[in-house]
Amino acid sequence: MIHWHHLLVEIITPLLLILVFLRFGLNDIRFYKFALLTCFLIPVFFIDLFHQLILHVLSIPLLIGGLAFALIPGSGVGIVNAGVTALLVFLLMMGLYYIYLKLRGVDGIGGGDLWLMAAVSAYFGFVHVPFIFFLAALLALIYYLVRIRDPQTGIAFGPFIAIAAYVWIFTQDVIEQFLILI
Secondary structure, eight states: OOOHHHHHHHHHHHHHHHHHHHHHOTTSHHHHHHHHHHHHHHHHHHHHHHHSOOOHHHHHHHHHHHHHHHTSTTSSSOHHHHHHHHHHHHHHHHHHHHHHHHHHSSOSSOHHHHHHHHHHHHHHHHHHHHHHHHHHHHHHHHHIIIIIOOTTOOOOOHHHHHHHHHHHHHHHHHHHHHHHHO
């Protein structure tokens, strides 16, 4: 028997690719960049959701892809921005990992999350990453408070990173205009 999430993957993938196409068109390199991101984030989303595991075989090539697209003019993020942002995010999250481990004696964030956050940073750059991670953390907190409410239960963070990335891809212009007004 085929699990229901396989059908969901088959529906979501082309829908997201169509939406990315409608947002950027075939003549914009960002379509190809975010299409690649889509092809990686969907399996990351479901694998992390069901198994609380982000495979390096997905997150590290995703990082390499983000850095490769940063070499192409018009991709929205230059190579220095992508590389430095990915490195800083990785080091920051690694620092938080060790601080949490020292204080609580248990892992607070998985290694796959570190690599996924670095990869997403390479795609979006220094300016946009804080919004994506703030939104991901906010969504995860809301989910935790509404659904879980058990301090001993961990949650998968990868799905929230993926959702926040798509919110930013499709609403970036609206959000930036709103921020200009305030």
